[in-house]
Amino acid sequence: xxxxxxxxxxxxxxxxxxxxxxxxxxxxxxxxxxxxxxxxxxxxxxxxxxxxxxxxxxxxxxxxxxxxxxxxxxxxxxxxxxxxxxxxxxxxxxxxxxxxxxxxxxxxxxxxxxxxxxxxxxxxxxxxxxxxxxxxxxxxxxxxxxxxxxxxxxxxxxxxxxxxxxxxxxxxxxxxxxxxxxxxxxxxxxxxxxxxxxxxxxxxxxxxxxxxxxxxxxxxxxxxxxxxxxxxxxxxxxxxxxxxxxxxxxxxxxxxxxxxxxxxxxxxxxxxxxxxxxxxxxxxxxxxxxxxxxxxxxxxxxxxxxxxxxxxxxxxxxxxxxxxxxxxxxxxxxxxxxxxxxxxxxxxxxxxxxxxxxxxxxxxxxxxxxxx
Numbered sequence: 001x002x003x004x005x006x007x008x009x010x011x012x013x014x015x016x017x018x019x020x021x022x023x024x025x026x027x028x029x030x031x032x033x034x035x036x037x038x039x040x041x042x043x044x045x046x047x048x049x050x051x052x053x054x055x056x057x058x059x060x061x062x063x064x065x066x067x068x069x070x071x072x073x074x075x076x077x078x079x080x081x082x083x084x085x086x087x088x089x090x091x092x093x094x095x096x097x098x099x100x101x102x103x104x105x106x107x108x109x110x111x112x113x114x115x116x117x118x119x120x121x122x123x124x125x126x127x128x129x130x131x132x133x134x135x136x137x138x139x140x141x142x143x144x145x146x147x148x149x150x151x152x153x154x155x156x157x158x159x160x161x162x163x164x165x166x167x168x169x170x171x172x173x174x175x176x177x178x179x180x181x182x183x184x185x186x187x188x189x190x191x192x193x194x195x196x197x198x199x200x201x202x203x204x205x206x207x208x209x210x211x212x213x214x215x216x217x218x219x220x221x222x223x224x225x226x227x228x229x230x231x232x233x234x235x236x237x238x239x240x241x242x243x244x245x246x247x248x249x250x251x252x253x254x255x256x257x258x259x260x261x262x263x264x265x266x267x268x269x270x271x272x273x274x275x276x277x278x279x280x281x282x283x284x285x286x287x288x289x290x291x292x293x294x295x296x297x298x299x300x301x302x303x304x305x306x307x308x309x310x311x312x313x314x315x316x317x318x319x320x321x322x323x324x325x326x327x328x329x330x331x332x333x334x335x336x337x338x339x340x341x342x343x344x345x346x347x348x349x350x351x352x353x354x355x356x357x358x359x360x361x362x363x364x365x366x367x368x369x370x371x372x
Contacts, residue, residue, distance in 0.1 A: 006303065006307055007303075007304060007307050007309050010300045010303040010304045010307070010309070011300075011304070011309075013296055013299075013300045014296070014297055014300030014301060014304065014317065015317075017293040017294075017296045017297040017300065018297055018317055018320070018321060020289065020290075020293040021290075021293050021294065021297060021321055022321070022324055024290050024293075025321075025324045025325055025328045025329075026324060026328065028192050028193070028196065029188050029189070029192045029328050029329070029332065030192075030328055030331075031192045031195040031196050032187075032188055032191045032192040032195060032248075032331075032332045032335065033327075033328045033329075033330075033331035033332045033335070034331065035195055035246075035248055035335070037248050037249050037335070038150060038153060038154065038247060038248065038249050038252075041146070041149040041150050041152070041153030042153065043152060043153050043155060044072070044073050044074070044149070044152075045130075045132050045152050045155060046074040046075065046129075046130040046131075046132065047072070047074070047075040047076075047130055047132045047133070047134050047148055047152055047208075048075070048076050048077075048078060048128035048129055048130045048132070048133050048134070048211075049067055049075060049076070049077045049078065049133075049134045049135075049136065049148070050078045050080070050121065050124040050125060050128065050133055050134070050135050050136075051064070051067070051077070051078070051079045051080070051124075051135075051136055051137065051138055052080045052082055052117055052120040052121050052124060052137070052138070053079055053080065053081060053082060053084065053088060053138040054082040054083060054084055054120075055084045055085060055086045055088065056084070056086075056088055056138035056139065057084075057086045057087050057088045057091055059138040059139040059257070060079070060088060060091060060092070060138055061091065062141070063138065063139065063140060063141040064077075064079070064095075064138075066141050066142055066145070067136070067141075067142060067147075068099050068101070068102060069145060070142065070145050070146070070147060070148045070149075071145045071146055071149065072146075072148040072149055074130075075101060075130075075148055076101045076102070076103055076128075076129050076130065077099070077101060077102050077103070078103045078104075078105060078124045078127055078128060079092055079102070079103075079104050079105070079138075080105045080106075080107065080120045080121070080123055080124040081104060081105065081106045081107065082107045082117070082120040083107050083108065083109040085109075089106060092104045103127060103129075105123055105124055105127050107119075107120060107123065116227050117230055118219075118220040118224055118229075118230045121135070121220075121230050122219050122220065125211060125214055125219075128211055130211070131210050131211045131212055132152060132155065132208065132210055132211075133208060133209055133210065133211055133214070134148060134151055134152070134207075134208045135204050135205075135206075135207045135208065135209075135231070136166075136204075136205055136206060136254055137204060137205050137256065139256050139257045140166065140205050140206070140254040140255065140256045141254065141255050141256075142253075142254055142255075143167070143250060143251060143252070143253040143254060143255055144250075144251035144252075146251045146252075147251065147252055147253075147254065149251075150247055150249045150251050150252035151164055151206070151208050151247050151252050152208065153247070154245035154246070154247050155208075155245075156245075158242055158243060159243055159244070159245050160209055160210045160212075160213040160238070160243040160244070161199070161202070161207075161208070161209045161210075161213070161235060161238065161239050161243055161244040161245070162207075162208040162209070162244075162245050162246070162247055163190070163191065163194050163199065163202040163207060163235070163244065163245070163246050163247070164202075164203075164206035164207060164208070164246075164247050164252050164253065164254070165187055165191065165203075165206060165247075165248065165252070165253050165254075165336055166183075166203045166204075166205030166206040166253070166254045166255075166256060167180070167183065167253050167254065167255050167256070167336065167337065167338070168180050168183055168255065168256050168257070168258040169255050169256065169257055169258060170340070171258065175258075175259070175260075175261075175262060175265070176258055177341045177344055178265070178344070178348070179258040179259060179265055180258070180338060180341055181338075181341050181344040181345075181348045182265075182269070182348070182352075184329075184332070184333055184336060184338050184341070185348065185352070187332075187336060188329060188332045189287070189290070190202070191246055191248070192332075193286070194239070194244055194245075194246045195246050197241035198241065198282075198283075198286070199235060199239035199240070199241070199244040200232075200235070200236050200239070200279060200280070200283040200286075200287075201231070201232035201235050201236055201279075202231050202232065202235040202239075203231055203232070204230055204231035205254050205256055206252070206253065206254040207231055207235070209234075209235075209238070213238055213243075214234075217234070217237060217238050220233075220234060222237060223237075223275075223278055226274070226275060226278065227271070227274075228271050228272060228274055228275050229275040229278065232272075232275055232279075233275050233278055233279075236278075236279050236280060236283060248335060250337055253336075253337070266359070269359055270359050273356075273359050273360065291356065294349075294352075294353055295353050295357075297321070298350070298353050301314050301317065301318060322345075322346060322349075325345060325349070326342070326345060329342070329345055330342055
């Protein structure tokens with residue numbers, strides 16, 4: 001194949017993939033960019049908040065009180081102390097008399113039976129007093145004392161799931177900005193898709209669904225053999241355009257502690273990506289098309305540069321895509337309170353074309369065996 005033929009294929013491939021990318025930005029992701037934010041919540045349904053914790057003494061001391069002190073008329077907080085060997089049990093026993101709406105479920109370690117987070121979460125759900133459940137993690141803190149109010153306000157007749165945004169705490173350093181950018185990048189996709197009537201995942205840091213739905217679906221039975229997926233696989237399996245809503249008010253967010261090392265982020269990301277193969281075919285096609293179009297677009301640009309094609313055209317195509325991306329992602333990041341890292345977009349965009357495939361390969365070679 002001569003240079004002219006190679007360039008022709010590069011032009012065609014790059015052009016088609018550019019159009020695909022613009023479709024995702026302008027049509028799909030614009031749903032989040034220009035979505036309306038919920039007004040002051042009015043509904044006050046009784047709620048059970050569920051937190052699973054394994055050796056989370058430090059996080060429980062820092063975050064649990066902000067959950068217990070929510071301004072909400074009727075709610076309980078269930079903490080599942082999952083085989084902790086630190087002082088978590090003593091701490092929970094100490095504060096329980098101070099909070100009548102706190103319920104502690106303790107799981108003791110059994111040598112013959114090892115379990116993951118799904119087992120602990122299932123026990124917490126079984127112990128829940130109310131039908132409307134709200135999930136978060138021990139290392140998460142609600143962004144406001146109206147967190148429950150806003151998340152529950154999205155429930156109406158026929159709604160079984162409410163998807164929220166789980167942010168990470170803003171710290172100094174490039175790693176923190178990378179973790180937050182990765183979180184935004186994924187949130188733009190799943191929140192936009194849910195707003196468009198095609199929900200495919202949620203995050204356990206900030207997710208609500210009905211207890212009735214959980215038992216109707218037989219809990220996590222279909223994917224109980226997979227270590228991860230208590231949040232995204234459950235939503236992927238049960239969410240529909242009619243039974244799912246998205247809550248975007250800043251008061252409804254949660255804020256978590258980010259990973260403090262690159263290896264920690266890599267392991268966490270690898271674990272999260274491992275569940276994607278179990279998504280519904282349509283969702284895998286939707287996500288895969290977006291990432292494939294990114295990869296082919298950049299590959300085509302590099303190919304055209306190597307073969308000496310007009311650099312002005314190559315630069316123009318890249319700038320057009322970046323311009324549209326900055327506008328759409330900028331509006332999304334503004335809604336999610338992440339505008340301070342908008343400058344990360346071109347860096348992150350180029351890097352994940354290499355990093356995400358590496359994570360996918362790592363998932364094939366290395367399997368996770370624990371949930372913490």
